[in-house]
Amino acid sequence: MNFNINIDKYRNLKRSMEREMINLNPIQRAGVLPIESKKAIYEFWDGYSVCDYCSGRLDKIETPPIHEFLEDLSKFLNMDVSRPTHGARESKFIVMNSVCKEGDYVVLDSNAHYTSYVAIERAKLNYQEVESEGYPTFRIDPEKYKETIDNLEDSGKNIGLILLTHVDGNYGNLADAEKIGKIAREKGYPFLLNCAYSVGRMPVDGKKLNADFIAASGHKSMAASGPAGILSINDEFADGILKTSKKFLVKELEMLGCTSRGLPILTLMTSFPHVVERVKKWDEEVKKTRYLVKELEEIGFIQLGVAPKEHDLVRFETPILDEIAQKDKRRGYFFYDELKKRKIGGIKRGTTKELKMSVYGLSWEQVEYVVDSIKEIVKSSL
Amino acid sequence: MNFNINIDKYRNLKRSMEREMINLNPIQRAGVLPIESKKAIYEFWDGYSVCDYCSGRLDKIETPPIHEFLEDLSKFLNMDVSRPTHGARESKFIVMNSVCKEGDYVVLDSNAHYTSYVAIERAKLNYQEVESEGYPTFRIDPEKYKETIDNLEDSGKNIGLILLTHVDGNYGNLADAEKIGKIAREKGYPFLLNCAYSVGRMPVDGKKLNADFIAASGHKSMAASGPAGILSINDEFADGILKTSKKFLVKELEMLGCTSRGLPILTLMTSFPHVVERVKKWDEEVKKTRYLVKELEEIGFIQLGVAPKEHDLVRFETPILDEIAQKDKRRGYFFYDELKKRKIGGIKRGTTKELKMSVYGLSWEQVEYVVDSIKEIVKSSL
Numbered sequence: 001m002n003f004n005i006n007i008d009k010y011r012n013l014k015r016s017m018e019r020e021m022i023n024l025n026p027i028q029r030a031g032v033l034p035i036e037s038k039k040a041i042y043e044f045w046d047g048y049s050v051c052d053y054c055s056g057r058l059d060k061i062e063t064p065p066i067h068e069f070l071e072d073l074s075k076f077l078n079m080d081v082s083r084p085t086h087g088a089r090e091s092k093f094i095v096m097n098s099v100c101k102e103g104d105y106v107v108l109d110s111n112a113h114y115t116s117y118v119a120i121e122r123a124k125l126n127y128q129e130v131e132s133e134g135y136p137t138f139r140i141d142p143e144k145y146k147e148t149i150d151n152l153e154d155s156g157k158n159i160g161l162i163l164l165t166h167v168d169g170n171y172g173n174l175a176d177a178e179k180i181g182k183i184a185r186e187k188g189y190p191f192l193l194n195c196a197y198s199v200g201r202m203p204v205d206g207k208k209l210n211a212d213f214i215a216a217s218g219h220k221s222m223a224a225s226g227p228a229g230i231l232s233i234n235d236e237f238a239d240g241i242l243k244t245s246k247k248f249l250v251k252e253l254e255m256l257g258c259t260s261r262g263l264p265i266l267t268l269m270t271s272f273p274h275v276v277e278r279v280k281k282w283d284e285e286v287k288k289t290r291y292l293v294k295e296l297e298e299i300g301f302i303q304l305g306v307a308p309k310e311h312d313l314v315r316f317e318t319p320i321l322d323e324i325a326q327k328d329k330r331r332g333y334f335f336y337d338e339l340k341k342r343k344i345g346g347i348k349r350g351t352t353k354e355l356k357m358s359v360y361g362l363s364w365e366q367v368e369y370v371v372d373s374i375k376e377i378v379k380s381s382l
Numbered sequence: 383m384n385f386n387i388n389i390d391k392y393r394n395l396k397r398s399m400e401r402e403m404i405n406l407n408p409i410q411r412a413g414v415l416p417i418e419s420k421k422a423i424y425e426f427w428d429g430y431s432v433c434d435y436c437s438g439r440l441d442k443i444e445t446p447p448i449h450e451f452l453e454d455l456s457k458f459l460n461m462d463v464s465r466p467t468h469g470a471r472e473s474k475f476i477v478m479n480s481v482c483k484e485g486d487y488v489v490l491d492s493n494a495h496y497t498s499y500v501a502i503e504r505a506k507l508n509y510q511e512v513e514s515e516g517y518p519t520f521r522i523d524p525e526k527y528k529e530t531i532d533n534l535e536d537s538g539k540n541i542g543l544i545l546l547t548h549v550d551g552n553y554g555n556l557a558d559a560e561k562i563g564k565i566a567r568e569k570g571y572p573f574l575l576n577c578a579y580s581v582g583r584m585p586v587d588g589k590k591l592n593a594d595f596i597a598a599s600g601h602k603s604m605a606a607s608g609p610a611g612i613l614s615i616n617d618e619f620a621d622g623i624l625k626t627s628k629k630f631l632v633k634e635l636e637m638l639g640c641t642s643r644g645l646p647i648l649t650l651m652t653s654f655p656h657v658v659e660r661v662k663k664w665d666e667e668v669k670k671t672r673y674l675v676k677e678l679e680e681i682g683f684i685q686l687g688v689a690p691k692e693h694d695l696v697r698f699e700t701p702i703l704d705e706i707a708q709k710d711k712r713r714g715y716f717f718y719d720e721l722k723k724r725k726i727g728g729i730k731r732g733t734t735k736e737l738k739m740s741v742y743g744l745s746w747e748q749v750e751y752v753v754d755s756i757k758e759i760v761k762s763s764l
Contacts, residue, residue, distance in 0.1 A: 001585055001661070001662050003454075003457055003458050003658060004457060005454045005457055005458060005658060006454075007454075007654060007655035007658050007659075008655070009447055009450065010447070010451065010651050010652055010654050010655050011418060011652070011655060012418075012421070012422075013422045013425065013426070013446045013447075013648070013651065013652055014425055015425040015426050015431060015434065015446075017431075017434050018428050018431075019425075025430075025434075027430050027433070028428065028429065028430045028431075028433075030429075031428055031429020031430050032428045032429070033427050033428055033429075036393060036394075037427075038424075038427060039394075040394075040395045041423060041427055042420075043395065043396055043397040043401075044395070044397050045415050045419075045420060045423055045607050045649070046400050046410065046413055046414045046415055046607070047410065047412075047413020047414070047415075047600065047601025047602060047604075047605070047606055047607060047608045047610075048407075048409050048410050048413050048601050048602065048608055049397060049399075049400075049410075049607075049608070050608075051409070051410075052397065052399050052407075052727075064395045064397075065391055065392070065395075068391065069392065072385075072387045072388075072389075075385055075386060075387055076385050076387060086468045086472075086609065086641070087643070089638045089639065090468075090638065093638060097504075114627075114629075114630045114633060114639060115638055115639050117627065117629050117630060118627050118630060118633050118635055118638050118639050119638055121627050121628065121629075121635050122479075122635045122636065122638065203383055218429065219429025219430050219643065219644055220429060220430065222429075223429070224429055225427050225428070225429060225431075225644050225645045226429045226430055226431070226432075226642075226643045226644025226645070227468065227609075227641070227642055227643050227644050227646070228429075228644075245496075245499065245500050245503050246503065247496075247499050247503070248496045248499060248500060251496060251500050253500055253503050253504045254504065256471045256472065256475060256497055256500055256501055256504060257471065257496060257497050257500050259468070259609070260608075260609060261469070261601065261608040261609050262601055262607050262608025262609050262610075262646065263607045263608070263645050263646070264609070264644065264645070264646070266395070267427070269392050269395065270392055270393070270395055272389060272392045273389035273390070273392050273393060276385060276387060276389050277389075279383070280383050345434075
């Protein structure tokens, strides 16, 4: 039994990002665990740790309080039923796989995350995009959803689902879910809202937004260890999505019985008090973001997407960085390098034309440090 | 924003099982993390922690060394290509969803895990069971696979996949994968081996066992935090299973882009050195199990499944416990209760007719303590 494997490289794996740096990566800023969750991890790190008192289904476990947690989550989102999943993409696939028939069309915004398209392909469906208004706002016009649906109907296509990216990962635009949900409802199509960048960061009221399904991400926006997600469903669709096996009567097919059997669901729960409190301070987060934009536009950054910002994810055009890169011997890497010296990370290496960042959850002092550092880098490089 | 939720119940969640008890639960014994993994968790507990240096696909990440890990895993299993998944059930669904066509038959053993059936139903497939020899061995006869396949062919059914449970979760029987794999190959059908209870506990050589696909479980048998699994594939089927999106050319459809983006894959990696070493000591684990069986049969337990044991999961008929329960005022709970007093857990509460246990990974001293405790409970209750 000589496997000829050097196993030493798996010993002592380290990560310095969160301990030593201010991380500006928008996909990571709202996935940082609060202390309470870190403490709970010590208790539950072993495999199947949440299953000590299981009597057949993850979502019904009372110790730890998974069942209550899912009911509280439904209250938090103003939806009827919730289930843990492995992430927002898995939530979306579950909806598509169970409410659509092969070949159906999914109508979705052109700002949609790549996983929406991949889930559509995996579920053997077609799609029709609703184009955004393009540069520089990339705004999604609700009326365009109506037009797109009308056109598909006129050409005899079968529409299975209307999908909207509540906040997109390219521009951090907050779409008008309420209006688009209303259009979907009036047309009689189920409406899936991808809240990977909203639930857990900002208040989301599913009923107010006319959502039939909400897909949320634990690791992206709910201060949980990955991979973890939530699928929240309105009663009307609950029986379909949560259909159980003919042979094993309590097992839900789309969950393959149980989904998040370990640390991810545990950290979702233990971070929940923190998340409930932080969404109440969303206005303050938006203020920080707008401050960041205002300050960086002064040195030649140009904010893309709808202005003023309604979400912490910011995409900038940065011609000024591109200009500096032309004459710096580190080329495009100078910015990453200079930020690193100042213990700031999470900006893509080598990019200078455009970049994305977020200061979500940072203190005002940290936000100011970030702003001052970037200003200093740009000014001293010119 | 008053959500009317009592968030205090999610604070300070505790689990005493592994810290204070000897846990005999077969689904948990091989999911206990080694110290190395516990240390690494401190580094990577935040959401998307493994994605700091991602350039578009989880399985290609070099820091931490996920890419190398997957190559090493393929060596370890003697297979060609490996991917992380959320668990063995998710691996099985991926195979079914991509190699079978709607309505195809899956041939599987009657000892199969419930998730094999649930995955079949979710993938809209049919199945035909190969019956075991029944009480008391519940052995799977390879020849029966041949008969079942012949019968399906004779009745014009389309067979999409042959599935075998390498070691089943009811009796801990080790099936003759090599022979059944050979039958599948000769008949020209793809062969999926469910190794949720074998890979990570004992040596598994995929090519020797004629496996086209291996589904493995991180939290069940590879000393990882859940949910984590592995799908290993032979080259012949790799392109089909790992088909990429038409729109996002690097994204694998069946993985929805990426799967295990966080602690589960991290602990799979950091536990790998421990796992590679421990499978070399499998003979010793079998010895411990046979010792347990011999000792407990002396006090009236009867081992079900193939004898002598070839795996650590043991199912006992326990008429002696049933007899004691008749006159104990705690009824069926006396056994659980008495074990608990002795700091032994993981046996289902209230069951006295049959029970499952495993002493996998316990020291000989602990095994003896378990045996002596059970003997003492039975003898003093008679």
